[in-house]
Amino acid sequence: MTPSRSRTLWLRTEPLHAVIYFEERCRGLGRAVGLKGFWMGYFAARTAPMGRVGPGVAAAALGVFAPGMVARALPSAWEYASPDRVVEERARLAARALRELLPDAKALASAVNEPLAALVEDAPPLARPLFAANRDLAQRSDPVERLWQLATCVREFRGDAHVAVLADHGLDAREALVLAAATDRVDPSGIRQDRGWSEEEWAAAVDRLRVRGLLDPAGHITERGVTERELIEDDTDRLADRLLRPLSPTETDTLLAALEPAARHILDSDVLPFPNPIGLPGTVG
Numbered sequence: 235m236t237p238s239r240s241r242t243l244w245l246r247t248e249p250l251h252a253v254i255y256f257e258e259r260c261r262g263l264g265r266a267v268g269l270k271g272f273w274m275g276y277f278a279a280r281t282a283p284m285g286r287v288g289p290g291v292a293a294a295a296l297g298v299f300a301p302g303m304v305a306r307a308l309p310s311a312w313e314y315a316s317p318d319r320v321v322e323e324r325a326r327l328a329a330r331a332l333r334e335l336l337p338d339a340k341a342l343a344s345a346v347n348e349p350l351a352a353l354v355e356d357a358p359p360l361a362r363p364l365f366a367a368n369r370d371l372a373q374r375s376d377p378v379e380r381l382w383q384l385a386t387c388v389r390e391f392r393g394d395a396h397v398a399v400l401a402d403h404g405l406d407a408r409e410a411l412v413l414a415a416a417t418d419r420v421d422p423s424g425i426r427q428d429r430g431w432s433e434e435e436w437a438a439a440v441d442r443l444r445v446r447g448l449l450d451p452a453g454h455i456t457e458r459g460v461t462e463r464e465l466i467e468d469d470t471d472r473l474a475d476r477l478l479r480p481l482s483p484t485e486t487d488t489l490l491a492a493l494e495p496a497a498r499h500i501l502d503s504d505v506l507p508f509p510n511p512i513g514l515p516g517t518v519g
Contacts, residue, residue: 239486240474241467242519244392246493247350249500250332250385252514254279254324256506257331267315267323277307279324282317283367295363297397298407303430321371329378335503342496343377349481349489350384354391356480362394388477395473399466408439413448414513416455417463421509428511494518 237245254260255276264275281292289305296304311320332339351372359366368387374380400410408431415422426436443449448459455463478486497518500506508516 237519238471238475239478239483239490240392240471242490243388243477243486243493244474245515245517245519246490246497247385247388248512248514249497249506249518250382250493251328251389252506252510252512253331253335253500254328254382254386255512256510257327257335260324260327260331263320263324263327266327267319269311269314273303274307274311277304278311278315278317278320280364281308282320282324283371284363285317285367286312293407295394295397297393297400298411298429300407300430300432300435325371325374325376325379325383328382329376331505332378332382335500335505336496339378339381339496342492343381345492346489347377347380347384349485350381350388352480353477354384354387357387357391357477361398362391364390365394391477392470392474396466396470399469399473402469403462403466406439408435409443412436412439412443413455413459413463416443416449416453416459418509419463419513420511425511490519 254263261272262275263279264270264272267275267278269275269278277292277296280296281287284291284295286309287295288309289301289307292308293299293301293304329339336342354369354372357365357369359369365387368383368390372380372383372387374383405413407429411420411425411429411431414420415425426433431439440449440453443459444451444453447456448462450456481489501516501518506514508514
């Protein structure tokens with residue numbers, strides 16, 4: 235089945251954004267600004283656009299992390315580095331990674347920054363906290379930093395929508411992860427620990443999904459569970475479609491075509507693992 239244009243936009247912008255999690259220098263962001271360990275750096279980098287947020291706000295916005303895991307990083311991260319410093323360092327490192335991975339990164343920025351900016355500027359921030367915070371950072375003087383920031387806005391718009399859809403489908407953070415792992419959308423062997431949930435918490439979520447008929451007694455996904463996951467992605471597409479309103483279908487297709495080679499190059503570079511905890515497949519749509 236051909237993916238929707240909004241899902242294809244995600245498939246072709248997420249690889250650009252995701253270098254911040256997987257490229258070696260980007261993974262050292264926390265150390266570069268004096269933070270303690272990868273996860274403190276991760277939570278600081280994801281939430282810094284919102285300012286000095288605490289664990290409750292961060293866990294609610296991010297959607298799938300155990301509150302205790304978030305609380306080990308925030309708000310103590312702000313004792314070592316301000317949100318403004320983290321924002322600047324992540325943009326610098328991400329742009330450096332893109333320039334090294336994509337020799338034509340500046341040309342790509344020249345081709346796609348304006349249509350991406352049109353999407354981002356027109357999109358509504360209501361009930362989209364991570365998108366709204368990142369949109370305020372989109373006007374960067376360095377074109378490749380701006381490219382990365384605009385790609386980040388696109389992914390956080392979809393991410394905010396996805397979290398809202400999960401809640402609308404009656405799933406909590408653990409249940410959403412268990413269901414995604416059951417479809418192999420994310421790596422089932424490591425996602426529980428990566429997101430900070432205990433074995434007992436995970437097992438309780440499995441039990442709740444069994445009661446709903448989404449998993450069978452052995453913990454495998456049922457036909458009803460597969461349908462539920464498909465509905466979640468379709469509903470996320472529907473909400474993310476709002477991003478594309480400023481562009482005509484022809485303009486959208488031109489943007490998607492311009493993004494395709496770069497996204498494919500990053501996916502082929504072995505920077506991103508497959509499967510990965512963000513659920514990104516090895517295809518550009």
